[in-house]
Amino acid sequence: MGLWLWAISLAQPTPNTPPPDFSPRVFEIARELRCPVCQGESAAESNAGIAVEMRRIIAEQLAQGRSEAEIRQFFVERYGDWILYEPPARGLTLWVWLSPLLGLGLLGYGLWRYLARTRARAQTAMAEVSEEEIARLEAELSRKP
Secondary structure, three states, X not given: OHHHHHHHHHHOOOOOOOOOOOOHHXXXXXXXXXXXXXXXXXXXXXXXXXXXXXXXXXXXXXXXOOOHHHHHHHHXXXXXXXXXXXXXXXXXXXXXXXXXXXXXXXXXXXXXXXXXXHHHHHHHHHHOOOHHHXXXXXXXXXXXX
């Protein structure tokens, strides 16, 4: 039984290899494009009908002599910048690229304000303690083993 399961696991294709019906270059270009119907999958990884069609269009355009940039532009004109896995940092997508930095900046500012208030409260509390109380506490601490 174990030998049989091992043999079946070896028969499975590796996920990062291009499909046998397309060249590796088609697979590389399709990896940069998002599948329009799948969540989080590239056109190279998806088995949806539209992803297969996208790979076919890429293969046709490569056969016609178009460059990778021209092929990407073809899909951008058809679907918009959303189709690219790494959309350009301009317009609305600029906010997507900058929002983590803005969030970290706000978090840092909030932490700085919290620590400043805590430090101010501690200094105020220390100013209210008299010298006699400090001497009494030090004496008690030195007596304890």
